[in-house]
Amino acid sequence: MLRAAKVVVFLLCLGPLAHLGWxxxxxxxxxxxxxxxxxxxxxxxxxxxxxxxxxxxxxxxLRQPWLVxxxxxxxxxxxxxxxxxxxxxxxxxxxxxxxxxxxxxAKRRFITMGVTAFLLMxxxxxxxxxxxxxxxxxxxxxxxxxxxxxxALAGVIHYIWLVKADLRPPLQYAAVLTLLLAYRLVAWLWPxxxxxxxxxATLPGSRESSG
Amino acid sequence: xxxxxxxxxxxxxxxxxxxxxxRRKFLAGSAALGAAALAGVGVHSLASPPLVEANxxxxxxxxxxxxxxxxxxxxKDVASYNNYYEFSTDKYEPASLARNFKTRPWTVKIDGLVKxxxxxxxxxxxKMAAPEERIYRHRCVxxxxxxxxxxxxSLSELIKxxxxxxxxxFVEFTTLYDPGQMPGQRRDVLRWPYVEGLxxxxxxxxxxxxxxxxxxxxLPNQNGAPLxxxxxxxxxxxxxxxxxxxxxxxxxxxxxxxxxxPQEYGFYSNVNPNVDHPRWSQARERRLGEFGKRPTLMFNxxxxxxxxxxxxxxxxxx
Numbered sequence: 001m002l003r004a005a006k007v008v009v010f011l012l013c014l015g016p017l018a019h020l021g022w023x024x025x026x027x028x029x030x031x032x033x034x035x036x037x038x039x040x041x042x043x044x045x046x047x048x049x050x051x052x053x054x055x056x057x058x059x060x061x062l063r064q065p066w067l068v069x070x071x072x073x074x075x076x077x078x079x080x081x082x083x084x085x086x087x088x089x090x091x092x093x094x095x096x097x098x099x100x101x102x103x104x105x106a107k108r109r110f111i112t113m114g115v116t117a118f119l120l121m122x123x124x125x126x127x128x129x130x131x132x133x134x135x136x137x138x139x140x141x142x143x144x145x146x147x148x149x150x151x152a153l154a155g156v157i158h159y160i161w162l163v164k165a166d167l168r169p170p171l172q173y174a175a176v177l178t179l180l181l182a183y184r185l186v187a188w189l190w191p192x193x194x195x196x197x198x199x200x201a202t203l204p205g206s207r208e209s210s211g
Numbered sequence: 212x213x214x215x216x217x218x219x220x221x222x223x224x225x226x227x228x229x230x231x232x233x234r235r236k237f238l239a240g241s242a243a244l245g246a247a248a249l250a251g252v253g254v255h256s257l258a259s260p261p262l263v264e265a266n267x268x269x270x271x272x273x274x275x276x277x278x279x280x281x282x283x284x285x286x287k288d289v290a291s292y293n294n295y296y297e298f299s300t301d302k303y304e305p306a307s308l309a310r311n312f313k314t315r316p317w318t319v320k321i322d323g324l325v326k327x328x329x330x331x332x333x334x335x336x337x338k339m340a341a342p343e344e345r346i347y348r349h350r351c352v353x354x355x356x357x358x359x360x361x362x363x364x365s366l367s368e369l370i371k372x373x374x375x376x377x378x379x380x381f382v383e384f385t386t387l388y389d390p391g392q393m394p395g396q397r398r399d400v401l402r403w404p405y406v407e408g409l410x411x412x413x414x415x416x417x418x419x420x421x422x423x424x425x426x427x428x429x430l431p432n433q434n435g436a437p438l439x440x441x442x443x444x445x446x447x448x449x450x451x452x453x454x455x456x457x458x459x460x461x462x463x464x465x466x467x468x469x470x471x472x473p474q475e476y477g478f479y480s481n482v483n484p485n486v487d488h489p490r491w492s493q494a495r496e497r498r499l500g501e502f503g504k505r506p507t508l509m510f511n512x513x514x515x516x517x518x519x520x521x522x523x524x525x526x527x528x529x
């Protein structure tokens with residue numbers, strides 16, 4: 001059952017790319033196809049980053065532990081679309097002119113931020129296998145993978161810094177990301193409600209005093 | 212029993228088909244991903260290009276020595292890819308959102324430092340001189356470019372008739388403000404109405420075009436109908452669209468983009484490959500329809516305007 005669901009989700013996640021391919025094939029990518037491809041892959045990178053960050057809150061709030069089995073796939077898809085997005089820059093925008101790109105990275109903060117967001121995903125993608133979880137040990141692996149918070153944050157800032165005037169689209173991502181990070185902050189400050197462990201009575205500001 | 216007449220719905224309030232289809236498209240996409248919270252992003256700019264209708268032909272076009280012989284960008288690209296924030300910040304949306312935009316009756320107010328203030332009907336303005344076809348390169352500040360056969364005549368024809376006073380050093384153009392018809396103006400992404408300006412000698416330069424058509428036809432609404440200016444040596448945003456007012460002033464106007472981000476957009480905004488936008492290089496550009504990028508030329512290749520700026524530091528006066 002879960003196996004079948006994974007196949008379905010895997011294929012669905014390829015949807016945005018298939019859609020782009022279909023539009024390209026039909027010549028319907030508009031007047032500036034490269035711009036559409038750049039924006040679309042960038043959007044989907046952020047969407048997958050936010051999706052992967054929604055797994056834990058959804059799993060806990062809805063009490064659906066099986067949701068975690070999709071986390072790695074969603075994360076790898078964020079990396080996949082991020083790679084495509086970076087490739088549009090490296091190839092279709094800069095045509096592999098490395099010195100131009102380095103100058104860009106040094107000079108233009110939205111590029112710096114975008115490259116940062118991507119580079120932070122690289123170790124996460126590399127250590128996403130079962131073998132690496134074992135090698136690093138669950139706790140260290142988990143610490144490392146918290147880099148995804150920084151990557152998503154950098155990705156959203158990258159978007160905010162590049163728009164000319166209309167901040168609404170990047171702020172939509174920022175709003176969802178804020179919500180998802182706030183959940184973690186709350187869960188970290190008041191672990192009680194979720195895990196039901198130690199007493200919180202000693203914590204200042206805690207309203208719950210009994211277990 | 213009282214049967215109420217259905218309330219009149221202005222056609223501008225009816226959701227256009229393409230908008231409606233977009234909405235369906237992204238709903239389907241987000242449902243599939245279970246990411247309803249993110250709906251509306253990602254697939255947004257993938258709106259299928261709207262059908263672009265043909266407009267009335269303009270007869271008796273004169274050829275212009277200012278025309279380039281470069282390949283003209285296809286009409287459908289120029290008419291479906293528009294930076295026209297009065298309608299939308301998405302370049303693919305103005306074509307459908309401007310479909311019912313009313314361009315008649317249309318008067319243009321000419322005032323400020325002039326001998327005689329005028330209110331001119333756009334049709335009378337169009338008859339001031341013989342229409343010319345001018346095939347110009349057009350370079351957007353964002354780094355893309357097109358080649359467009361505009362129709363119009365030199366802006367100086369209008370200015371001469373307005374008889375500006377000696378004190379007038381600048382001319383300011385104002386775009387229509389009508390949030391009812393221009394949905395983009397319902398949000399303050401920019402300060403409305405849109406204002407642009409030129410120094411008097413720039414405005415009098417024969418290259419500066421008062422434009423009301425393209426591709427031999429009346430200008431499509433999304434391209435700035437009924438009346439706009441075209442300044443081929445400057446970044447596209449300097450070429451104000453849907454002009455309702457031309458005002459002659461003594462002091463340099465603050466154009467809308469300069470007001471929005473003064474460190475990024477100046478008053479002059481001449482195409483200049485050597486002066487980068489703070490966030491991207493202006494050295495090269497993508498001509499729509501081409502895969503590679505071509506080098507951007509100083510003044511977009513219109514060297515005849517160089518004299519207007521001799522002795523000026525173009526790094527400071529960007």
